[in-house]
Amino acid sequence: MTMNLGAEVAFRIALAAVEAAWEAGCPVAGSDQARRAEVARHAVRRWGSALRRGVSTGRRVEDLAAGLVAAFEPKPELVGPLARD
Known part of the structure; x- marks a missing residue:
């Protein structure tokens, strides 16, 4: 995968956050x-x-959590409080 510098920096920051988690x-x-x-x-x-999908700045964290649950959780109904944190 080829990334521009901004995308590479964003990926490294995200990866560091996921690894810290x-x-x-x-x-x-x-x-x-x-x-x-x-x-x-x-x-x-x-x-x-x-932004392209119309998600407001104030809802980005919730949208990200919902997207990660949808992408990686085979049984999203079991996620419960973890998704709300």
Whole structure:
């Protein structure tokens, strides 16, 4: 995958956040490096497309959480409070 510099920086920041979440005990972050990179890539895409999709600035975090649940959780009804945090 080819990224411009801004996208590469965004990916590295997102990956660092996902890895920090894993180190802090968050199982949602993914147990292996490839999965965490996949989560970070998806997060950057979702965040970057928010304006085009009509998501207000104030709802971006909730939209990101919903997008990650939709992309990675086979049983979203079981996520519950984790998605609201």
